[in-house]
Amino acid sequence: MSRVGRLPIAIPSGVDIDVTENHVVVKGPKGTLERDISPILTLVSEDGQLRVERPDDEKRARELHGLSRTLINNMVVGVTEGYRRGLEIQGVGYRAQLIGQKLQLNLGYSHPIEIEPPEGIAFEVENPTRIAVTGIDKELVGRTAARVRACRKPEPYKGKGVRYAGEVVRRKAGKAGKIGGKK
Numbered sequence: 001m002s003r004v005g006r007l008p009i010a011i012p013s014g015v016d017i018d019v020t021e022n023h024v025v026v027k028g029p030k031g032t033l034e035r036d037i038s039p040i041l042t043l044v045s046e047d048g049q050l051r052v053e054r055p056d057d058e059k060r061a062r063e064l065h066g067l068s069r070t071l072i073n074n075m076v077v078g079v080t081e082g083y084r085r086g087l088e089i090q091g092v093g094y095r096a097q098l099i100g101q102k103l104q105l106n107l108g109y110s111h112p113i114e115i116e117p118p119e120g121i122a123f124e125v126e127n128p129t130r131i132a133v134t135g136i137d138k139e140l141v142g143r144t145a146a147r148v149r150a151c152r153k154p155e156p157y158k159g160k161g162v163r164y165a166g167e168v169v170r171r172k173a174g175k176a177g178k179i180g181g182k183k
Contacts, residue, residue, distance in 0.1 A: 005065030008049040009073050012080055017050060017072075019043045024072055028079025031120070031136045035071060038064045043072075078136040085145040086165030087131040094152075094160065095128035103131065107152040107162070115148060130165075 011017060018025040022039045025032065037043075037052075040061050044051045052069040054061040077083075089096060089107070096105050103123040105113045117123055121144050124132040133145045145164070154161035154169040163169060 003066075005052055005054070005069045007069065008051050009069065009076060011045075011048050011050055011076065015076055015080060017045065017076075019045070024075070026072070026075040026079050028076070030079050030082050033075040033078060033137060035075060037068045037072070040064060041068055074138045078138055082134060082136050083138045083141045085133045085141050087133070087145060087148055087162055088165055088167075089129045089131070089162050090154070091152075091158075091160035094162075096125050096131050097128065098123060098125050103148065105148070105151055105162075108160070109152075113151050115151075118144060 012028075015026065015028045018027070022037050022041075023034065024037055024043070025034050040054065041064060042053050042055070044053055050072065052065060052072065054065045089105075091108060094105075094107050096103060098104070099114070101117055101123070103115045103117070103125070105115070107113060115123075118140060120137055121133060121135040121140060124134060126132065131148065133141050133148065135141045135144075149162045149164065152161040154163045154167070156170060156172045157174050159169050159171060
């Protein structure tokens with residue numbers, strides 16, 4: 001049995017979970033999220049907790065058991081606390097700023113890059129080199145942060161570019177690291 005799938009999902013006060021067949025709707029103080037789960041699985045609600053149960057030990061049911069439980073738990077956490085993904089910009093002249101809802105990045109290209117946030121996502125610029133992507137949908141927050149990072153990935157020689165907060169970029173020696181000389 002899946003160790004993750006066995007864990008019950010605690011339903012905090014202020015969160016309403018509506019299950020109809022294989023469609024789950026989670027409403028909370030920060031918003032509403034919806035997701036379809038596999039019809040193989042069943043959801044049981046009791047004592048302020050939600051459990052995901054599978055009918056048998058078939059391979060497909062085992063694969064979906066822990067996944068579905070985690071996805072529903074992420075929805076509950078999202079509508080109560082929300083998600084946040086930090087990004088750091090390193091490089092001379094590299095900076096970010098908000099123009100209305102759009103994020104404008106100057107990353108050494110001949111033009112600034114403007115990124116429109118998807119529905120349910122907000123950008124925060126703490127200072128010109130620190131950005132945060134916030135929202136209630138964990139998957140969408142991660143995908144949007146990856147899209148921002150892809151505008152200029154950190155390069156291995158000087159470390160310039162957009163990286164996740166706390167990301168360690170392995171550095172290379174470059175030409176100065178070469179041993180020997182020309183003959």
